[in-house]
Amino acid sequence: MRSRARFAGHAVHPMLIVFPLGLFVTAVVFDAIHLLSDSANFAVAGAYTTAAGVIGALVAALFGWVDWFSIPAGTRAKRIGLVHGLGNMVVLVLFAVSWLLRLDRVSWEPTVTSFVIALAALAVSGVTAWQGGELVERLGVSVDEDAGLDADSSLKRSVSRPARTDPAAGHG
Template sequence: MQARARFAGHAIHPILIVLPLGLLVTAVVFDALFLATGSANFAVSGAYTTVAGVVGGLFAALFGWVDWFAIPARTRAKRIGLLHGVGNVVVLALFAVGWLLRLDSTTWEPSVTSFLITLAGLVLAAVTGWLGGELVERLGVGVDDDAGLDASSSLKRTVDTPRHDVTAAEHPTGT
């Protein structure tokens, strides 16, 4: 099932999730380094990467929801997609709460509590990432209908190009 939100022949959502996910992982690393060293530079870096990751995640989520609405109702893919999407909203909420808890500090230092909340968000992100992989790799969501090892380039496809070339011999009815 081809993704609805596309750019240059590719689904937009999986392109957009890479940067926010990397930022959120980096934020947890910076916060862990702050807790280990006490360096205010790590605290500030963790705060900025958290905000950037949450904002980027919300932007990526918009395209994920567009694709989710295209999945047929009452299918396993629709249920997995819902779990994936709602789970990722919870991930972003956990990181946002972790960031809000550090606002009491003048140097944006994370407390152990805010660190544990964002760490829980990271663990949940691993689960929701697996669900996203299940959608694509197992259920074929976001994969072109004519995908294959010898498929043509997505940039060569035009509006006039048929999705499948079927000869009359393959379809004796002529349809």
Template sequence: MESRAKALGHGIHPMMIVFPLGLLATAVIFDILYLITYRAGFQISAAYTIGAGVIGGLLAAVFGFTDWRAIPSGTRAKRVGAIHGIGNVVVVLLFAVSWLARASATNWEPNALALICSFAGILLSGMTAWLGGELVERLGIGVSDNAGVNAPSSLSRRSTRRARA
């Protein structure tokens, strides 16, 4: 099925996710740099990029939810999409908690909770990004109205044998 929320003929959700994902990953890089150098500025940069990433993630979620609602019920694509979406809500919540933990500190200093939430969030985002790729690349969601909404996982043996043939 093709994306339901489009701009100039292209799905909005896939265009929007690059911004929050990039911002949140950059925040983790700033956190790592801060932990290595303790130079002032990295923790502030991390906090601002987390704030922007959370806002961007919420906006991307609106368009992702719109597309998910159009996937036929009872299909593998609907299940993968639900896990992808719920996982990304958890990612945004983890980063929001990280931001709140920093906001109460002097000079946006990240405490252990803030760092754990950010690092857990970026790890989970890698898994949810893979699921998003599975939706698009394997199942054809957002690409074609002839999507294979019940195609097997790209990790299954059956799909691996077919790829070698």
């Protein structure tokens, strides 16, 4: 099922999700280093990367919802997509709360509570990332109909091209 939100021949949502995931993991690492070393620089870096991750997650979510609305109703993909999206909203809210807990702190220092919330958010994001992989790799969401090992470049423009078949699958 081809994604509706595309750029340069590729689905936008899978391109964007790497940024908030990377930023969230990095923020937790910076906060852990701060808590172990008491370095104010790592506290500030953790706060900024958390904020950037929340913003990136909001942008990625918009494109995810565009794709979700195009999945046919009553399918396993629709159900997993809903749980995936709602789970990622939980991740986003948890990281936002973690960030907000540091607002009144000197030098953006994380509290133990904000750090634990961020760790919980990372755990939830591991589950939702697996669900995203299930959607793409198992259920074919955001995969072009003509995908294959010898498919044309996604940048190749063609008004109408027939769907490719996989000779190895017996459809040759």
